[in-house]
Amino acid sequence: MNKIDRLRSTIKNIATKELFGVFATSVNDVPYTTLIAFVLQDDLKKLFFATPRDTKKFKDLRINEKVSFHVQNSNNSPEDISRAVGITITGKASECSKNKSEEAIISYLLKHPQMKEFIYSLNIAFISVEIEKYNVVEKFQNVTVLKVI
Numbered sequence: 001m002n003k004i005d006r007l008r009s010t011i012k013n014i015a016t017k018e019l020f021g022v023f024a025t026s027v028n029d030v031p032y033t034t035l036i037a038f039v040l041q042d043d044l045k046k047l048f049f050a051t052p053r054d055t056k057k058f059k060d061l062r063i064n065e066k067v068s069f070h071v072q073n074s075n076n077s078p079e080d081i082s083r084a085v086g087i088t089i090t091g092k093a094s095e096c097s098k099n100k101s102e103e104a105i106i107s108y109l110l111k112h113p114q115m116k117e118f119i120y121s122l123n124i125a126f127i128s129v130e131i132e133k134y135n136v137v138e139k140f141q142n143v144t145v146l147k148v149i
Contacts, residue, residue, distance in 0.1 A: 003144075004146070007134075007136060007144055007146050008044060008146070010085060010136065010138075011040075011044060011087055011134055011136065011146070012040070012042075012044070014071060014072070014073050014085055014087060015038075015039075015040035015071060015087070016040075016111075017073065018071050018072070018073060019037055019111070019112065020035050020036065020037055020038070020071075021035070021036060021038055021069055021070055021071035021072075022034070022035060022036075022069065022070045022071075023035075023036045023038075023049065023057060023067065023068075023069050024067060024068045024069065024070070025056075025057050025060035025061050025064065025067055025093075026060070026064055026066070027060045027063050027064050032056055032057065032060055034055075034056075034057050036049045036051070036057075036069075037049060037050075037111075037112045037115060038069070038071070039104070039107050039108040039110075039111045039112070041104070041107075044131065044134075044146075044148060045130070045131055045148055046104070046128050046129060046130060046131060047069060047089060047091070047128075047129040047131060048096075048101070048104045048105075048107070048108050048126065048127065048128055048129070049108075049126075049127050050108070050115065050118065050119045050124050050125065050126050050127070051124070051125055051127060052121075052123050052124055052125070053123050053124070053125050054123060058125055058127075061093045061094075061127070065092045065093055065094060066090070066091075066092060067090070067091060067092070067093045067129060068088055068089060068090045068091075069088070069089040069091075069129065070086065070087065070088045070089075071086075071087050071089075072084060072085060072086040072087065073085050074086075081139075081140045082139055082140070084140075085136065085137065085138050086136070086137040087134055087135070087136050087137075088134070088135040088137075089129070089131055089133070089134055090131075090132050090133050090135075091129045091130050091131040091132045091133075091148075092129065092130045092132070093127055093128070093129045093130075094127070094128055094130075095125045095126065095127055095128075096126055096127070096128040097126075101126055101128065104126070104128070105119065105126060108126075131148045132147070132148055133145060133146065133147050133148060134146040134148070
């Protein structure tokens with residue numbers, strides 16, 4: 001397996017196992033982070049999540065589509081310094097219509113079945129992040145970049 005394939009495999013494995021990550025927006029140079037339940041597209045080109053339209057994160061991404069997302073597999077143990085992997089994703093977020101994204105919604109609900117009632121609620125936006133780049137940090141300081149676009 002070459003380096004790119006190994007990196008893609010690492011990203012997929014962590015994104016499949018981890019249910020939540022930290023989503024970040026920025027408006028007027030003021031960053032804002034929040035925890036979200038997510039699913040990553042198999043081809044690693046898009047990330048999806050649902051959020052109420054009246055949240056700060058939704059309002060922020062409507063002003064500035066540039067966002068980032070962080071997921072990691074830390075166990076909060078001393079061994080994490082050599083074992084944990086952190087993945088920061090950067091890209092552009094937008095609301096997608098539920099009828100055009102039914103396949104992504106199905107994938108999201110397979111990972112998060114407890115979110116079914118939430119995702120089909122009236123004021124919920126289904127968000128797609130078109131991924132531009134992954135920064136993968138392994139062994140505490142080894143950084144590898146994978147560009148998607």
